[in-house]
Amino acid sequence: MSTDTLLTVANVTRRFGGLVANSNVSMTVHRGEMLGLIGPNGAGKSTLFNLIAGTFPPNEGRILFEGQDITGLPAPARCRLGIARTFQVPRSFDSMSVLDNVMVGAFAKVPGSHAARRTAIETLDFCSLAHRTEASAGDLTPPEKRRLEVARALATKPKLLLLDEVMTGLTPSEARLGVELVRKVRDQGVTVIMVEHVMEIVMPLVDRAVVLNLGKVLAEGKPKDVVRDDAVITAYLGERHRAA
Amino acid sequence: MTTDVLPFPPATGLLPRRRNQLLVAAAVFAAIALIPFLVRDVYLQNVLVLTLLYAAVSQSWNILGGYCGQISLGHALYFGIGAYATSVLFVTYGVVPWGGMLVGGVLSAAIALLLGYPCFRLKGHYFSIATIVIAEIGLVLVHNWDFVGGALGIQWPFGSDSWWTLQFARDKVPYVHLALGLLAITWFVTFLIEGSRWGYWWRAVKDNPEAAESLGVEIFHSKMAAAAVSAFFTAVGGSFYASFLAYIDPESVMSFRFSLLFALPAVLGGIGTLWGPVVGAAILIPLTEITRSYLGGSGSGIDLIIYGGLIMLVSLAKPEGLLSLFRRKPKAEARS
Numbered sequence: 280m281s282t283d284t285l286l287t288v289a290n291v292t293r294r295f296g297g298l299v300a301n302s303n304v305s306m307t308v309h310r311g312e313m314l315g316l317i318g319p320n321g322a323g324k325s326t327l328f329n330l331i332a333g334t335f336p337p338n339e340g341r342i343l344f345e346g347q348d349i350t351g352l353p354a355p356a357r358c359r360l361g362i363a364r365t366f367q368v369p370r371s372f373d374s375m376s377v378l379d380n381v382m383v384g385a386f387a388k389v390p391g392s393h394a395a396r397r398t399a400i401e402t403l404d405f406c407s408l409a410h411r412t413e414a415s416a417g418d419l420t421p422p423e424k425r426r427l428e429v430a431r432a433l434a435t436k437p438k439l440l441l442l443d444e445v446m447t448g449l450t451p452s453e454a455r456l457g458v459e460l461v462r463k464v465r466d467q468g469v470t471v472i473m474v475e476h477v478m479e480i481v482m483p484l485v486d487r488a489v490v491l492n493l494g495k496v497l498a499e500g501k502p503k504d505v506v507r508d509d510a511v512i513t514a515y516l517g518e519r520h521r522a523a
Numbered sequence: 524m525t526t527d528v529l530p531f532p533p534a535t536g537l538l539p540r541r542r543n544q545l546l547v548a549a550a551v552f553a554a555i556a557l558i559p560f561l562v563r564d565v566y567l568q569n570v571l572v573l574t575l576l577y578a579a580v581s582q583s584w585n586i587l588g589g590y591c592g593q594i595s596l597g598h599a600l601y602f603g604i605g606a607y608a609t610s611v612l613f614v615t616y617g618v619v620p621w622g623g624m625l626v627g628g629v630l631s632a633a634i635a636l637l638l639g640y641p642c643f644r645l646k647g648h649y650f651s652i653a654t655i656v657i658a659e660i661g662l663v664l665v666h667n668w669d670f671v672g673g674a675l676g677i678q679w680p681f682g683s684d685s686w687w688t689l690q691f692a693r694d695k696v697p698y699v700h701l702a703l704g705l706l707a708i709t710w711f712v713t714f715l716i717e718g719s720r721w722g723y724w725w726r727a728v729k730d731n732p733e734a735a736e737s738l739g740v741e742i743f744h745s746k747m748a749a750a751a752v753s754a755f756f757t758a759v760g761g762s763f764y765a766s767f768l769a770y771i772d773p774e775s776v777m778s779f780r781f782s783l784l785f786a787l788p789a790v791l792g793g794i795g796t797l798w799g800p801v802v803g804a805a806i807l808i809p810l811t812e813i814t815r816s817y818l819g820g821s822g823s824g825i826d827l828i829i830y831g832g833l834i835m836l837v838s839l840a841k842p843e844g845l846l847s848l849f850r851r852k853p854k855a856e857a858r859s
Binding site: 353 | 720724727738795
């Protein structure tokens with residue numbers, strides 16, 4: 280294993296009852312890279328995402344983070360190791376202020392409230408949410424809520440950030456700001472895995488794309504190669520559009 | 524918009540907002556300490572003692588129910604453990620109530636952890652139902668346990684007035700100050716928790732457990748810690764109540780009614796807030812005592828009907844409790 284491998288997913292299978300959501304999936308993520316996880320609905324993207332975040336364990340296979348086997352580790356322990364995530368449907372702590380939300384994340388690494396507040400304020404500033412510090416999280420607009428999700432995850436000082444459809448439902452101008460933020464995060468040296476539906480956003484942004492279909496890895500490579508892949512076009516558009 | 528957290532918070536010391544809360548608390552508690560010197564009527568002093576006691580125990584309940592979001596309707600169990608531990612130790616073994624308070628508190632915290640182990644695997648209403656059932660089992664056990672007096676209960680011996688044995692037959696004023704001290708301590712503990720990592724974690728667990736887990740919060744440990752602290756101070760309240768009554772039996776310290784009376788002030792005043800339980804108790808307890816003395820008899824349940832009405836009113840009109848009436852709304856900003 281090369282030293283710059285951050286995450287290894289090895290032959291992972293996850294079943295829900297009779298449904299095989301991920302079947303023998305393998306992939307590696309390099310330190311500092313931005314990886315897109317794409318595929319049509321029901322391809323198993325969210326399942327793989329949740330397996331990496333530790334929401335539930337795989338039935339078979341192993342997951343390694345910085346060479347350490349984390350297959351059996353629950354989500355909080357993975358967070359402390361340096362894996363942070365956002366949720367597809369934002370899950371803010373609505374009875375708390377924006378600052379308090381981000382402080383919860385900061386407490387993952389620092390025990391003192393002063394240090395946590397400082398981290399949170401810096402992170403909010405980084406995510407262009409400083410003007411909403413005192414607002415109640417429940418009062419945020421949908422794009423602000425997505426920013427809050429990112430800020431909260433970043434406050435845990437992650438090495439790997441998992442973004443679950445952070446651009447979904449944004450207007451084109453909001454999405455442009457979102458892309459800017461994700462680029463800034465990567466420039467900080469954080470490795471990013473994005474699950475995304477919107478191809479025209481994800482493709483220019485990522486270094487590499489992994490395409491899932493029916494729970495299996497269909498293709499993997501540079502974005503411009505992946506979109507020309509026959510199997511990928513068939514999976515998305517059906518047999519008729521192949522090589523059109 | 525306040526700027527006490529922007530742009531650079533102090534590296535040490537209290538935030539201005541927190542310091543103000545402490546000053547307000549000191550002023551309020553000091554003012555309450557003077558009341559018994561102005562109001563000499565023993566009946567009213569009695570009402571004041573009960574109000575302060577319920578405020579303190581409701582604040583303890585609030586630690587688990589309000590901050591951590593685990594609605595217990597079985598806190599009468601911990602209250603009873605405190606009352607019984609203190610009474611048995613004092614009457615049978617001659618240990619002063621101060622020791623009984625500590626023993627009862629630690630015992631309750633230990634039992635809360637023991638019960639939390641299975642119960643915190645239950646969510647929402649199922650957890651609440653389990654707490655009711657467990658408290659009722661405790662009540663039945665005590666009823667049939669001769670060592671602690673069974674259904675007859677325990678009568679404290681009469682002695683001279685003493686801060687050592689917490690017996691004051693002639694003058695109620697020391698009880699007012701004891702109950703006030705208990706309230707001040709539970710308030711201050713809650714204040715400390717609110718500003719600490721635990722406080723943030725507990726509120727995160729209440730608001731959204733899945734998101735909390737993703738941010739490194741150990742949900743089960745958080746609930747266990749909240750339950751232990753909450754049970755400890757509830758039991759200390761029970762200890763005080765036993766010395767105040769100088770006679771306890773199962774119904775008078777462990778009936779389901781108490782579990783309700785600990786939860787309701789917090790719900791009425793504002794669940795998960797520092798002052799909610801105090802405000803709630805200041806309204807509910809005098810109301811109960813006054814309806815009781817005017818309408819006669821404690822068994823009529825009129826007070827509970829009034830509670831029910833109040834709670835329905837609050838949950839329909841102001842689900843966050845009465846305190847939310849006074850909270851300044853953050854300015855509505857233009858939405859993009």
